[in-house]
Amino acid sequence: MKLPAKLLLCLFVPAVMATAWADDFSDGVAAYEKKDYASALASFEKAAKKGNADAQFNLGLMYVNGEGVGRDYDKALDWYEQSAGQGNARAQLNYGRMFAKGLGVVQDYGQARSWYQKSAAQGYPDAEYTLGIMYFTGIGAQQNFSTAESWFLKAAKKGNASSQHYLGLMYFRGNGVEQDYVEALKWFILADGYKDALEYREYAEAKMSKDEIAQAKKLAEDWQPK
Numbered sequence: 001m002k003l004p005a006k007l008l009l010c011l012f013v014p015a016v017m018a019t020a021w022a023d024d025f026s027d028g029v030a031a032y033e034k035k036d037y038a039s040a041l042a043s044f045e046k047a048a049k050k051g052n053a054d055a056q057f058n059l060g061l062m063y064v065n066g067e068g069v070g071r072d073y074d075k076a077l078d079w080y081e082q083s084a085g086q087g088n089a090r091a092q093l094n095y096g097r098m099f100a101k102g103l104g105v106v107q108d109y110g111q112a113r114s115w116y117q118k119s120a121a122q123g124y125p126d127a128e129y130t131l132g133i134m135y136f137t138g139i140g141a142q143q144n145f146s147t148a149e150s151w152f153l154k155a156a157k158k159g160n161a162s163s164q165h166y167l168g169l170m171y172f173r174g175n176g177v178e179q180d181y182v183e184a185l186k187w188f189i190l191a192d193g194y195k196d197a198l199e200y201r202e203y204a205e206a207k208m209s210k211d212e213i214a215q216a217k218k219l220a221e222d223w224q225p226k
Contacts, residue, residue: 037068056083073104092119109140145176157225164191185216
């Protein structure tokens with residue numbers, strides 16, 4: 001359940017701070033980065049109780065991961081719900097994930113999808129990718145490759161490597177689209193940060209001519225989100 005440290009640090013970047021909670025939130029971020037989780041938790045709680053949605057989200061994450069406190073899904077749900085209710089896109093996504101995984105609640109894909117959609121409506125790429133996965137796999141939604149492609153493309157345009165990889169996979173396999181190794185390789189190249197990107201690049205290149213590989217590389221180099 002624990003998210004990668006790099007991602008956690010990224011998620012702890014504050015939004016515009018209000019004076020009532022700014023110092024507490026800053027103290028929490030500083031303590032968290034020093035791995036002083038007990039102090040971070042205390043500072044975030046002060047800011048969260050003053051209504052700061054980012055602090056509420058961070059508390060939810062810490063209770064899920066058991067950082068500075070025993071893992072407690074009920075408290076995580078409570079903090080995520082408060083933050084999500086204020087429109088925090090990250091909290092909406094994570095709150096939805098709790099329903100999808102049945103963590104502290106009865107598993108409910110309908111609720112999960114509803115919260116993912118709220119997050120995605122704000123343009124949050126991780127939520128767009130997650131919706132894409134639901135429709136791609138048929139887990140939590142009726143399988144629909146066209147809808148999956150649409151969500152993946154939205155996130156891919158924002159640089160989401162996972163979505164770029166899955167677009168490559170769709171073109172490589174011909175899932176809901178015409179099989180196209182050039183287009184597949186383009187997306188695999190763009191998905192450089194994805195864990196299996198290099199492996200799938202090799203799969204695609206093994207089926208392509210040198211000219212096709214060169215074409216895909218040029219498409220990836222020239223690609224600009226529209």
